[in-house]
Amino acid sequence: MKQAILDWKQLYNWQLLPAMSMAFALAAILRALLDKPRHMPRARTWLLALWVPAAVGFGVTAVLRYHNDLLDEWYILFVLGVAAAVLWPVRHYRPAAIMLWALAVPALYRATSLGQQVLGYQFVAPLSNYFKSLGKLNLYWFGIITGLAFYQKKLLAKQQARREEEEKQRRQAAARNADLERLVAARTAALTQQSSELQGALTELRATQQQLIQREKMASLGELTAGIAHEIQNPLNFVNNFADVSAELVAELEAEQASPTPDVGLEDELLTDLRHNLHKINQHGQRAASIVRGMLAHSRQSTGERQPTDVNALADEYLRLAYxxxxAKDKTFNATLNTDFAALLPLVPAVPGDLGRVLLNLFTNAFYAVQKRQQAAGPGYVPTVQVRTCRAGEEVEIYVRDNGTGIPAAVQNKIFQPFFTTKPSGEGTGLGLSLAHDIIVQGHEGTLSVESQEGEFTEFVIRLPFR
Known part of the structure; x- marks a missing residue:
C-alpha cells in the first residue's frame, strides 16, 4: 500500500499545483492592478496562458514518469519573468513600477536559490542562515509592496476622478460663460436698440418742444399785437379828431382874413386854438410812436444782453397791453387795474424783451382768471388785477395779484413743469410758466414763486437782483 502511494506521488510533480495557484493569483493581481486597456494592450493573453507551461510539464512528467523537484522553481521563476515582462512596458504607470519592485526580491531569491541547487554551491553558514531568513520574508515583502501598489492605484484613481470632476466643472463653467456671453450680447443689443429708440424719442421730443415754444411765442405775440392795436387806436383817434378840428379852425381863420373888416381878437383866438390842437396832435402822435417802438422792440430777436431796465415802466406798459x-377779444370784459409802483426804484440789469414776455404772461393769466370767475360769479363780482413793486434789500420785487379763480393746491407744485397748463385745449398757453420760470431763474438769477387759494386769489412774486 505504501509502495502504491509512493508510486502515485512520483507519477506527478505535485509541487506544480501550488506554483500554478500562485501563477493564477499573480495573474489576477496584475489584471486587477492593470485594469485599463491602455495598460494591458497584449498582456491579458499572456497572463491567461500562464497555466499552459504548468499543465504541459505536469502531463509530460506523468507520461514519462519523470520526477524533478526543481520543476516548480523553474515554473515560478518563469511566472515572475512573465509578470515582469507585462509590467515593464507600462513602468511609467506608477502602480506598475511599484509592482516591479514587489516582484524583484522574490525573483532574485528564486534565481539565486535555483542557481545554488543547479550548480551545487552553498553560502557559508552565516550567509546561508540570512538567505533562508530572506526566503521567509519574501511573502511579507510581496504583500506589503503589492498593497502599496494598490494604494497608489487608489490615489491615482482619486486624482483622475478629481481631474475629471474639475474638467467637468470647467466645461460646465465654459458652457455657463458662453451662455452668459450670449445673454450679455443679447442684452447689449436690446439696450443698444432701446438707446437708439430713446435717442430718437428725445430728438422728437426736443423738436416738439421747440415747436411748442415757437407756438407759445406766437400766441404771446398775437396777444401782444391785439393789445397794441387796441392801445394805439386811442392816440390815433385823438390825432384824427384834433386834425379835423384844426382844419375847421384854419377855414374860419381864412374866412375871417378874407373879410373886409377882419376881427383881430377872433383871429388871435383861432390861432390860439389851432396852436393848442397842434400840441395835442403832437402829444398823441408821440404816444402812438412810443407804442410802435415798443412793438418793434418786442418783435425783434432778443440778443440776451442785459441792460438797465425801469421795471415800473415795463410793468405798466405790459399791463395795459395785456388788458x-x-x-380786443371780448368787448364786454372790464377789470379794475390797481398799480402801486415804488418811487425811486433802482434800475434792474435785465433783458427787457424777455422780462416783458414774462410780465405779459403773468398779466394775461391774471386777466384770464378774473374773466373766468366773472363768467361764473355773476354781476356782483368786480375783476381786479393788482401790480405792485418794491425794493427788498438787494432785490426788486414785482407782485402780480388777481382775485380770480385761483389755483388748486393739488397742482400748485406742477405749474412750473414743462408743458403744464390749467387752460382748456384751444385757448392758448402764452409763453408758459415753465419758460417764464427759466427766464427769471436762469436768465436773470432771480426767483419766481406763487401763492394761491382756490376761488379767492393768485399772487405771483418776481424777485430780481439789481447789483
Missing amino acids: HGLR
Missing part, C-alpha cells in the same frame, strides 16, 4: 389785448 387791451383781452378786451
Whole structure:
C-alpha cells in the first residue's frame, strides 16, 4: 500500500499545483492592478496562458514518469519573468513600477536559490542562515509592496476622478460663460436698440418742444399785437379828431382874413386854438410812436444782453397791453387795474424783451382768471388785477395779484413743469410758466414763486437782483 502511494506521488510533480495557484493569483493581481486597456494592450493573453507551461510539464512528467523537484522553481521563476515582462512596458504607470519592485526580491531569491541547487554551491553558514531568513520574508515583502501598489492605484484613481470632476466643472463653467456671453450680447443689443429708440424719442421730443415754444411765442405775440392795436387806436383817434378840428379852425381863420373888416381878437383866438390842437396832435402822435417802438422792440430777436431796465415802466406798459389785448377779444370784459409802483426804484440789469414776455404772461393769466370767475360769479363780482413793486434789500420785487379763480393746491407744485397748463385745449398757453420760470431763474438769477387759494386769489412774486 505504501509502495502504491509512493508510486502515485512520483507519477506527478505535485509541487506544480501550488506554483500554478500562485501563477493564477499573480495573474489576477496584475489584471486587477492593470485594469485599463491602455495598460494591458497584449498582456491579458499572456497572463491567461500562464497555466499552459504548468499543465504541459505536469502531463509530460506523468507520461514519462519523470520526477524533478526543481520543476516548480523553474515554473515560478518563469511566472515572475512573465509578470515582469507585462509590467515593464507600462513602468511609467506608477502602480506598475511599484509592482516591479514587489516582484524583484522574490525573483532574485528564486534565481539565486535555483542557481545554488543547479550548480551545487552553498553560502557559508552565516550567509546561508540570512538567505533562508530572506526566503521567509519574501511573502511579507510581496504583500506589503503589492498593497502599496494598490494604494497608489487608489490615489491615482482619486486624482483622475478629481481631474475629471474639475474638467467637468470647467466645461460646465465654459458652457455657463458662453451662455452668459450670449445673454450679455443679447442684452447689449436690446439696450443698444432701446438707446437708439430713446435717442430718437428725445430728438422728437426736443423738436416738439421747440415747436411748442415757437407756438407759445406766437400766441404771446398775437396777444401782444391785439393789445397794441387796441392801445394805439386811442392816440390815433385823438390825432384824427384834433386834425379835423384844426382844419375847421384854419377855414374860419381864412374866412375871417378874407373879410373886409377882419376881427383881430377872433383871429388871435383861432390861432390860439389851432396852436393848442397842434400840441395835442403832437402829444398823441408821440404816444402812438412810443407804442410802435415798443412793438418793434418786442418783435425783434432778443440778443440776451442785459441792460438797465425801469421795471415800473415795463410793468405798466405790459399791463395795459395785456388788458387791451383781452378786451380786443371780448368787448364786454372790464377789470379794475390797481398799480402801486415804488418811487425811486433802482434800475434792474435785465433783458427787457424777455422780462416783458414774462410780465405779459403773468398779466394775461391774471386777466384770464378774473374773466373766468366773472363768467361764473355773476354781476356782483368786480375783476381786479393788482401790480405792485418794491425794493427788498438787494432785490426788486414785482407782485402780480388777481382775485380770480385761483389755483388748486393739488397742482400748485406742477405749474412750473414743462408743458403744464390749467387752460382748456384751444385757448392758448402764452409763453408758459415753465419758460417764464427759466427766464427769471436762469436768465436773470432771480426767483419766481406763487401763492394761491382756490376761488379767492393768485399772487405771483418776481424777485430780481439789481447789483
